Amino acid sequence: MRVVFLGATKGMGRALARRMAERKDELFLLGRNLQDLEASAADLKIRGGHERVNVGVCDLEDSDRFAPALEAARAAMGDVDAVVITAGLFAVQEKLESDLDLTRRLLTVNFTHTLLFCEHARRMLLARGGGTLCVFSSVAGERGRRPVAIYGASKAGLSRYLEALDHRHRAEGLKVVCVHPGFVRTGMTDGLKPPPFAGEPDEVAHIVLRAIDRGTPLVYAPRMWALVMLVIRWLPRFVMRRVGF
Numbered sequence: 020m021r022v023v024f025l026g027a028t029k030g031m032g033r034a035l036a037r038r039m040a041e042r043k044d045e046l047f048l049l050g051r052n053l054q055d056l057e058a059s060a061a062d063l064k065i066r067g068g069h070e071r072v073n074v075g076v077c078d079l080e081d082s083d084r085f086a087p088a089l090e091a092a093r094a095a096m097g098d099v100d101a102v103v104i105t106a107g108l109f110a111v112q113e114k115l116e117s118d119l120d121l122t123r124r125l126l127t128v129n130f131t132h133t134l135l136f137c138e139h140a141r142r143m144l145l146a147r148g149g150g151t152l153c154v155f156s157s158v159a160g161e162r163g164r165r166p167v168a169i170y171g172a173s174k175a176g177l178s179r180y181l182e183a184l185d186h187r188h189r190a191e192g193l194k195v196v197c198v199h200p201g202f203v204r205t206g207m208t209d210g211l212k213p214p215p216f217a218g219e220p221d222e223v224a225h226i227v228l229r230a231i232d233r234g235t236p237l238v239y240a241p242r243m244w245a246l247v248m249l250v251i252r253w254l255p256r257f258v259m260r261r262v263g264f
Contacts, residue, residue, distance in 0.1 A: 021045045021096040026106030028055040034220035040067035047092035051078035058116045079128045085139045090210035102140040102150040115169045129173035149192020185236050201244030
């Protein structure tokens with residue numbers, strides 16, 4: 020596949036990009052830090068044994084760059100089969116409540132600007148007859164939960180948009196894959212107490228790559244989180260008020 024990848028320099032995104040490179044997918048990496056992008060590209064070229072990895076600067080906080088960045092990727096590869104978005108912001112609830120500027124940034128990046136990037140990607144993919152749009156959301160958006168009230172709200176909005184996008188355009192050839200990661204040990208979760216079923220980035224990458232190939236609309240990674248969230252979705256509100264999860 021020819022893949023545009025926003026967020027391939029860290030954590031789950033880096034693990035997924037490595038798996039794609041190893042199977043000889045052509046990658047165009049987008050991100051805000053050119054030095055990090057070039058280091059990731061060099062790593063992917065070695066792992067994949069090929070030179071089909073290019074980079075371009077695109078910051079999710081700068082929506083004016085979305086269309087030019089995607090067009091540059093398309094021009095470099097000749098065509099685009101898939102767009103993958105793993106980039107986003109995270110902060111704990113207490114920090115967000117004490118810093119409304121950070122709250123504004125997080126909501127803008129995780130919902131408004133990610134949605135706008137998806138809209139540019141949707142238009143590009145539909146113009147060539149279809150493709151795959153894979154976006155990382157979070158299990159945090161499935162219920163209103165005390166520890167992630169604001170972060171969860173940003174992901175809840177994104178998940179509902181991706182579900183509707185899949186309903187709206189699947190018949191036209193656009194396969195939307197919404198990824199709901201649970202707790203995964205990455206730099207983003209440093210300092211947080213992991214649950215017994217915490218996952219690793221490469222485990223998530225393996226699951227997500229299969230979902231991309233199959234066009235699975237919704238995927239939980241690690242898989243245990245599908246069962247965990249099934250229970251959480253059915254808990255009565257009075258129970259949710261009392262639990263700290």
